[in-house]
Amino acid sequence: xxxxxxxxxxxxxxxxxxxxxxxxxxxxxxxxxxxxxxxxxxxxxxxxxxxxxxxxxxxxxxxxxxxxxxxxxxxxxxxxxxxxxxxxxxxxxxxxxxxxxxxxxxxxxxxxxxxxxxxxxxxxxxxxxxxxxxxxxxxxxxxxxxxxxxxxxxxxxxxxxxxxxxxxxxxxxxxxxxxxxxxxxxxxxxxxxxxxxxxxxxxxxxxxxxxxxxxxxxxxxxxxxxxxxxxxxxxxxxxxxxxxxxxxxxxxxxxxxxxxxxxxxxxxxxxxxxxxxxxxxxxxxxxxxxxxxxxxxxxxxxxxxxxxxxxxxxxxxxxxxxxxxxxxxxxxxxxxxxxxxxxxxxxxxxxxxxxxxxxxxxxxxxxxxxxxxx
Amino acid sequence: xxxxxxxxxxxxxxxxxxxxxxxxxxxxxxxxxxxxxxxxxxxxxxxxxxxxxxxxxxxxxxxxxxxxxxxxxxxxxxxxxxxxxxxxxxxxxxxxxxxxxxxxxxxxxxxxxxxxxxxxxxxxxxxxxxxxxxxxxxxxxxxxxxxxxxxxxxxxxxxxxxxxxxxxxxxxxxxxxxxxxxxxxxxxxxxxxxxxxxxxxxxxxxxxxxxxxxxxxxxxxxxxxxxxxxxxxxxxxxxxxxxxxxxxxxxxxxxxxxxxxxxxxxxxxxxxxxxxxxxxxxxxxxxxxxxxxxxxxxxxxxxxxxxxxxxxxxxxxxxxxxxxxxxxxxxxxxxxxxxxxxxxxxxxxxxxxxxxxxxxxxxxxxxxxxxxxxxxxxxxxxxxxxxxxxxxxxxxxxxxxxxxxxxxxxxxxxxxxxxxxxxxxxxxxxxxxxxxxxxxxxxxxxxxxxxxxxxxxxxxxxxxxxxxxxxxxxxxxxxxxxxxxxxxxxx
Numbered sequence: 096x097x098x099x100x101x102x103x104x105x106x107x108x109x110x111x112x113x114x115x116x117x118x119x120x121x122x123x124x125x126x127x128x129x130x131x132x133x134x135x136x137x138x139x140x141x142x143x144x145x146x147x148x149x150x151x152x153x154x155x156x157x158x159x160x161x162x163x164x165x166x167x168x169x170x171x172x173x174x175x176x177x178x179x180x181x182x183x184x185x186x187x188x189x190x191x192x193x194x195x196x197x198x199x200x201x202x203x204x205x206x207x208x209x210x211x212x213x214x215x216x217x218x219x220x221x222x223x224x225x226x227x228x229x230x231x232x233x234x235x236x237x238x239x240x241x242x243x244x245x246x247x248x249x250x251x252x253x254x255x256x257x258x259x260x261x262x263x264x265x266x267x268x269x270x271x272x273x274x275x276x277x278x279x280x281x282x283x284x285x286x287x288x289x290x291x292x293x294x295x296x297x298x299x300x301x302x303x304x305x306x307x308x309x310x311x312x313x314x315x316x317x318x319x320x321x322x323x324x325x326x327x328x329x330x331x332x333x334x335x336x337x338x339x340x341x342x343x344x345x346x347x348x349x350x351x352x353x354x355x356x357x358x359x360x361x362x363x364x365x366x367x368x369x370x371x372x373x374x375x376x377x378x379x380x381x382x383x384x385x386x387x388x389x390x391x392x393x394x395x396x397x398x399x400x401x402x403x404x405x406x407x408x409x410x411x412x413x414x415x416x417x418x419x420x421x422x423x424x425x426x427x428x429x430x431x432x433x434x435x436x437x438x439x440x441x442x443x444x445x446x447x448x449x450x451x452x453x454x455x456x457x458x459x460x461x462x463x464x465x466x467x468x469x
Numbered sequence: 470x471x472x473x474x475x476x477x478x479x480x481x482x483x484x485x486x487x488x489x490x491x492x493x494x495x496x497x498x499x500x501x502x503x504x505x506x507x508x509x510x511x512x513x514x515x516x517x518x519x520x521x522x523x524x525x526x527x528x529x530x531x532x533x534x535x536x537x538x539x540x541x542x543x544x545x546x547x548x549x550x551x552x553x554x555x556x557x558x559x560x561x562x563x564x565x566x567x568x569x570x571x572x573x574x575x576x577x578x579x580x581x582x583x584x585x586x587x588x589x590x591x592x593x594x595x596x597x598x599x600x601x602x603x604x605x606x607x608x609x610x611x612x613x614x615x616x617x618x619x620x621x622x623x624x625x626x627x628x629x630x631x632x633x634x635x636x637x638x639x640x641x642x643x644x645x646x647x648x649x650x651x652x653x654x655x656x657x658x659x660x661x662x663x664x665x666x667x668x669x670x671x672x673x674x675x676x677x678x679x680x681x682x683x684x685x686x687x688x689x690x691x692x693x694x695x696x697x698x699x700x701x702x703x704x705x706x707x708x709x710x711x712x713x714x715x716x717x718x719x720x721x722x723x724x725x726x727x728x729x730x731x732x733x734x735x736x737x738x739x740x741x742x743x744x745x746x747x748x749x750x751x752x753x754x755x756x757x758x759x760x761x762x763x764x765x766x767x768x769x770x771x772x773x774x775x776x777x778x779x780x781x782x783x784x785x786x787x788x789x790x791x792x793x794x795x796x797x798x799x800x801x802x803x804x805x806x807x808x809x810x811x812x813x814x815x816x817x818x819x820x821x822x823x824x825x826x827x828x829x830x831x832x833x834x835x836x837x838x839x840x841x842x843x844x845x846x847x848x849x850x851x852x853x854x855x856x857x858x859x860x861x862x863x864x865x866x867x868x869x870x871x872x873x874x875x876x877x878x879x880x881x882x883x884x885x886x887x888x889x890x891x892x893x894x895x896x897x898x899x900x901x902x903x904x905x906x907x908x909x910x911x912x913x914x915x916x917x918x919x920x921x922x923x924x925x926x927x928x929x930x931x932x933x934x935x936x937x938x939x940x941x942x943x944x945x946x947x948x949x950x951x952x953x954x955x956x957x958x959x960x
Contacts (some may be wrong), residue, residue, distance in 0.1 A: 110521065117529045147614065147649035150694065156558040166611060168638040168646030171631060174691065176655040227568060239562075244563050256561065261695055263567040295816035298565060300508050304653055304691035311950055326675040428686040451822040 134217040134252055137189075141256070142306075145169050149303030150259045151193060151220040168356040174304035181307040181421040182333035185324070190307035191218050191256070192324055194423070196314050196437055197293045198223045200230060200469055201237040204317035207370045210245065210253055214324040217252075220306070222259040223314075224297040234314075235260065259301050265289050287441040291433035294415070294441070298425055309425055318342075318465035319417065326462065327419040330407060333454040334424060334446065336360050338398055339416040341466040353396030353428040358383035359414030359443055360458050362392040371438040377434045382412070382443070397460035410456040412443035424454045554769040572809035573699040574722035576612075580697035582648065583715065584611045584810065588684050592705045593624040595855065599705040604645065608715040614648040616692030620684055621656045652690050657683060675767040675828065680827040682819035685803075693813055696908065700813055702806040704752050708733070710805070718807040721793075724842035725808045725834065727801050729786050732854040737869070738862070741781030744854040744889035746758035746770045747802035747831050748846045752779040759826040767828045770800065790849030799838055800831035805852055813841050860898040 111128035143154040147169055180188050194213060196205075210222070223238065225231045238260065298309070308328060310331050312319075316339070320326060327335050344350070359382055367389035371380055381387055397408060415431075429452055432444035439447050446456045573579055587599070606613065615634070619627050629650060638646045659682055693700065701715060710728075712719060718726045727791070730745035747770055755777035759768060768775050784800060817840055822833035827835050834844050857867060 110525070112608075114525050114528065117525055118532065121529055138559060145649070145692070147696070150563050153559045153561040156560045166643065168645075169609075169649050171638060171650045171652065173631070174651060174653045176653055176691065227566075240571050242562055252559065257561045259695070260562070260564045261567055262565070268884070292815045296811075296814040299690055299693050299814055299816070300565075300567075300695040300697075303694075304651065340744075362495070362870045385934075401951070426687045426690045427683055428818045430818060432814060467559045 101432065103387065104299035111267055117248045120182060134215060138256065138458070143172075143335075148172075149305065149461060150222070150301050151257055151303040153180070153257050156194040157434065176304055179305065179307060179422075181328075182238075182422065183309065183329050185218075186214070189218060189219065189449045190328075191305055192308045192310055192312045193213075193220050193222060193301060193303075193306040194312060195294070195297050195301070196221070196223050196312050196416075196446050197297060198225045198231075198314040198380045199291065200232055200314060201234040201241075202317055203241075204364035204467070205314055206241050206270040206317055208237075209252065209312075209318055211321050212319075212324060213321045215252075217253050219255050219324075220259070220298055220301070221255050222261070224263055224293050225262045226265040227262050228265075230300065231262065233261070233404035234414045261297060261300065263392045265293060265297055284379055284440065285286065291441045294431045295465060302422060302425060306422045307418045309422050311415050313416045313419070313466075313469035316417055316464055317467045320462075320464075322418075323464070324419075326404075327459075330405070330459070331458065332407070332457045333421050334413060334449055334456040335407075336394070336410070336413045336456070336458050337417050337456065337462045337464045338394055338460050339414060339466055340395075340398075340463050341468050353463075353465070355393070355398065357393055357416045358393055359412055360394035360410055361389075361412045361413040362409065364390045364392065366390045374438050377435045379440045394458040394460055397458070398463070399461060402461035405463040406459055406461055407457045411446060411450070412456045413446040413456050413458070415445075416466060418442065420456075424449055424452070427452050427454075429454065471818050471912060475553070488599055490667040522567060534941070554819075563695075566812070567695060567811075570696060570698040571811055572719075572722075574720050576698060576719050577608055577716060578639055579698075579891065580609075580612060581606065582696050582699045583699040583701050584616060584692055585613055585692070585701045586617045586618075586685070586688050586692060587703055587705055588620070588681070588688055589622065589626055589630065589705060590684075591622050591624050593622075593625060593626045594627065594704040596633060597627050598855070599707065600637065600737055600832040602703075602707065602710060603637065603647070605712040606715060610645060610646060610647045614650070614694070614697070616651045616653065616686035616688055616694070618653045618655060618684055618691075620799040621658065622656075627654065631945075633699050641694040649694075649828070651692050653688060655687055655847075674772070675823075678767060678769065678829040678831075679821045682821040682832070685819040685829070686821060688812060689818065694809065697810040700808050701804075701809050702803055704804045704854075706857070707804060707852055708855040713853070714805070714808065716841045717792075718847075721795065721845065721847075722811050723845040725837050726805050727782070727846050728803075729782055729805045729848050729851045730847065730854050731783065731851050732804060732856050732891065733785065735866075737865075743781065743786065745802035745804050746781050747800055747836075748782035748798050749777075750797065751799040752777055752880040754778045762826055765823050766826055767823050768826045768831075770831065782848050785848040785851055788849060788851075792847065793846065794849050795845045796848050798836055798844055800827060801834035801846070803830035804832075804854060806830070806833075808837075809842075810857060812837055812840075815840060817842065847952075853926060 130309040141152045143149070144150050146154050148154050158244065162362075180190060183186055185192070194209070211217070225235050241259055242260075246258065294311070304307070308324070310324060310327070319337075323337075327337065338355070338360075340353045341356040342351065342353045345352050347389060361382060367380060370387070370389065374380070380389060382389060382391065382393070392410075394408065394410060394414075420429075427444060429449040432448060433442050434442070437447050449456065510769070548839065570581070572581060576583070589596075592599075597611075603615075617630060617835060619630065634650055634652070638650065640646055689700070699715075699719065707730075714728070718728065727745075727748050730743075732742055733742040734740055734742050749770055755768065755775075758775065758777060768777065770777065770779065770781070781798075782796060782802075817833060817837045819829045821828065824832040825835045825839075837844050
């Protein structure tokens with residue numbers, strides 16, 4: 096008899112409370128959708144109609160066959176690449192970023208760091224290349240789990256525009272990935288040649304016609320400033336690298352410290368040039384080995400405590416741990432040579448090839464990203 | 470758990486309330502039946518409530534519309550839950566296994582996808598011919614993705630291309646439409662003209678080739694996808710090529726393979742000629758030459774400035790040779806290249822800088838070799854490039870045309886002159902004939918008369934009169950006409 100009695104009292108107060116409640120509910124329902132509508136609209140507008148489309152855009156899930164069982168031919172698509180920009184203010188021009196990672200092991204911190212990036216995620220495409228071996232399978236499984244979580248059930252503004260996972264059979268050298276084994280000098284050339292091929296495969300199959308910037312991040316980069324993309328782009332350089340450090344605990348003092356990690360970003364030296372001049376055509380110069388003292392000026396050691404994070408220096412070789420490149424540089428043909436290119440290989444060879452194409456590389460000695468400590 | 474296609478038996482056996490079916494005749498012994506529905510008082514109140522609720526909703530939605538005039542009301546009805554999947558569901562994750570797209574000799578059986586790349590610039594006149602070739606490909610069309618780069622075109626290349634592609638994709642024959650189609654518009658601001666002479670002039674070669682390389686790289690990097698097994702580069706100005714060219718080249722299962730490219734010529738130039746001189750084998754001479762050159766220098770083949778003494782694929786052609794014969798080469802020409810996509814994936818591209826003293830397709834061949842890929846040419850498998858006359862040829866052709874015109878004019882003039890002669894001068898031949906017969910008659914008569922008096926002389930007289938009219942019939946007009954003619958010219 097309860098509801099009946101309540102209805103009897105046709106109190107104006109009840110009505111007003113009801114109205115207010117309703118407004119609150121509608122407000123609640125409307126606010127989130129109006130918040131994400133911009134990104135949702137962007138996603139929808141940039142969705143392609145079929146799975147053959149450039150992988151940097153999402154596509155509509157629909158069966159490829161029409162009702163009468165005939166194949167619907169894909170449409171003719173125009174790409175206006177004259178309008179594509181890579182500017183100092185990527186957000187203003189709604190420029191799309193392609194984040195490329197050759198993945199050997201999956202680190203949760205790496206993924207968390209990506210999710211924290213402040214650049215609008217609907218403008219970011221992630222692409223991974225993972226070797227087809229036991230470690231790779233494990234990493235893929237973990238990655239896919241995180242991806243499902245983010246893309247399917249995560250908040251809309253955390254979802255990325257598109258995610259590409261590629262698997263490839265690497266040649267043997269990459270199979271053992273322990274740090275000591277990986278850094279042995281004689282293994283370096285083969286390892287880095289295989290790495291170059293992996294990077295090139297990933298790059299040239301995912302670049303597509305609408306990418307403005309390519310950001311290379313290694314899978315073991317676990318900490319970067321939230322505004323990494325905006326910061327690196329704001330320098331408006333063809334190729335730019337932050338300084339890669341590693342946090343560690345001092346064995347004796349048990350203090351948290353950090354040390355330079357990536358030695359592949361450097362300015363060339365005359366000694367290195369002389370060394371190269373006396374080398375065979377397929378030999379390569381390596382950095383960070385006592386057997387081969389090059390006396391190059393390393394970006395890693397240019398860091399000054401309290402230095403200006405916007406300070407730029409010219410570089411002749413770059414490392415790949417974190418590397419921001421205007422997509423045009425890659426489009427012109429700058430790739431990661433898997434062979435001795437001017438006695439340089441992989442990312443260092445890339446900087447040289449870019450230079451041959453008239454594109455210069457820069458480093459930010461006081462802008463740091465952090466590598467995982469094994 | 471039953472599979473979803475299994476018939477739902479539960480519902481058909483038992484009833485949802487768990488009781489057996491009761492018919493209307495069944496006697497109900499329950500006296501405590503609640504009969505609220507029939508009570509008019511409660512019904513009236515419910516109506517009132519519904520009315521009020523409706524009023525509230527209207528007020529609130531009006532208020533809402535006032536607050537967010539631009540906002541859609543759709544999320545209200547879907548409760549904001551389906552906002553991302555209203556029209557369609559988006560797929561954002563793609564998974565590719567690159568070991569499935571390495572490229573094999575029987576791609577059409579394994580459904581391997583080919584990316585066909587064609588760089589275009591002011592190519593309007595060749596497009597229809599190119600599309601005829603596309604129609605004729607025997608490789609399954611839906612496995613071929615087309616990518617065009619239209620750059621710096623001043624003619625109607627772009628609109629015509631779109632039109633032809635739309636038609637192609639809308640073809641009622643289900644075997645005609647192709648796979649993904651991309652038209653990429655990008656201008657590189659090329660200063661070099663595209664006409665034959667400036668295109669092939671030696672001085673312009675290095676920078677021209679670098680720009681071409683840049684265009685090719687842009688096209689490839691924008692169109693290559695993780696699902697491609699092969700990449701086929703084809704110039705639009707190929708006039709004749711076998712329909713089965715894709716399968717023919719693929720069958721060799723090489724990383725990079727090119728056919729021989731010749732071109733037909735007019736008869737006065739010898740009928741045919743090797744066209745693509747960029748497919749060659751490296752020579753010692755060229756390597757020594759390369760060492761002497763500046764870092765940015767580019768060796769271009771087919772010019773007297775660089776005598777490389779390389780064996781060219783084009784010159785090794787034997788029209789009756791085995792078309793399957795292979796030849797290892799180091800530089801490749803770009804007219805028709807079939808390469809495994811893995812070559813491009815591993816980083817081989819068209820150097821837009823001097824790579825080992827070469828650029829574009831020749832540098833591509835060099836780089837592929839450097840990465841230990843197989844680069845092969847087929848000397849006896851020939852496709853024919855369109856013949857576009859060079860400036861010299863055009864000049865020669867003009868001369869020939871002028872000669873022909875002069876000859877024709879001469880002939881015409883002659884004919885006219887003859888006609889004029891015929892028209893303006895009455896043919897006196899008939900008169901002459903008449904006169905002749907008259908004279909002959911008269912002579913006969915005279916002879917007959919004279920026969921009586923002097924029979925021996927008569928024969929000679931007749932002979933004389935017989936020849937005179939015939940000579941006179943032809944000869945007299947000539948001097949007269951010449952006089953007239955010279956007069957006519959003077960006045």
